[in-house]
Amino acid sequence: MTAPRRALILIDVQLTYFDGPLEIQYPTHSDSLPEILRAIDAANAAGIPVVAVQHTMGEGAPVFDATTAAFALHPEIEAHRKGAWKSVVKEYSSVYAHTDVATWLREQDVDTVTLVGHMTNNCILASAVEGEGLGFTTEVLRDATGAIHLANEAGSVTAETVHTTLMTLLNSNFAAVGSTAAWLEALSSGEALSGSDLVSSAIQGAQEAQTA
Numbered sequence: 001m002t003a004p005r006r007a008l009i010l011i012d013v014q015l016t017y018f019d020g021p022l023e024i025q026y027p028t029h030s031d032s033l034p035e036i037l038r039a040i041d042a043a044n045a046a047g048i049p050v051v052a053v054q055h056t057m058g059e060g061a062p063v064f065d066a067t068t069a070a071f072a073l074h075p076e077i078e079a080h081r082k083g084a085w086k087s088v089v090k091e092y093s094s095v096y097a098h099t100d101v102a103t104w105l106r107e108q109d110v111d112t113v114t115l116v117g118h119m120t121n122n123c124i125l126a127s128a129v130e131g132e133g134l135g136f137t138t139e140v141l142r143d144a145t146g147a148i149h150l151a152n153e154a155g156s157v158t159a160e161t162v163h164t165t166l167m168t169l170l171n172s173n174f175a176a177v178g179s180t181a182a183w184l185e186a187l188s189s190g191e192a193l194s195g196s197d198l199v200s201s202a203i204q205g206a207q208e209a210q211t212a
Contacts (some may be wrong), residue, residue, distance in 0.1 A: 011117030024161035093126035
């Protein structure tokens with residue numbers, strides 16, 4: 001098996017997610033940001049292409065207004081930036097929607113994308129799902145992403161439940177989910193990050209439900 005040809009995609013590591021109504025709750029940003037930086041350092045050292053993505057909802061929007069300070073990437077991300085990074089501003093949840101990211105990745109001969117950043121329950125999920133149709137293998141680093149508490153007319157759920165549920169879902173079909181430490185080992189050995197599949201996940205899920 002040939003080694004994955006990776007790119008690291010930093011999704012919306014913007015100040016919006018470090019304070020206010022969209023502040024990341026699980027894993028906390030104080031836990032996830034160091035893992036994101038570890039992944040960045042490894043990618044920079046290995047010459048892996050890096051894409052830094054920011055989300056906008058337009059001027060005057062309550063969040064993601066590009067004219068506000070909260071639109072900026074976290075200063076720690078900027079401190080690690082290299083000139084070769086690709087910068088992207090998106091308007092949709094998926095990093096691929098109405099951007100040139102997919103085209104650029106193919107120009108770099110990338111076949112595997114590693115997603116870190118925010119949020120698990122929005123842009124990570126949407127990007128992993130769309131990546132399947134575009135033919136990219138997707139990896140998600142569970143400790144370098146994060147979710148928020150949610151409540152609406154359909155119900156309520158904690159950030160921990162949101163994150164854990166979606167990591168399990170993604171690992172069953174759309175992505176290989178692992179820790180940053182596991183990814184660093186896979187990167188060093190030139191291997192793919194290990195994941196599950198839908199059938200295996202279904203069988204294990206049924207077995208655990210029977211014994212619960």
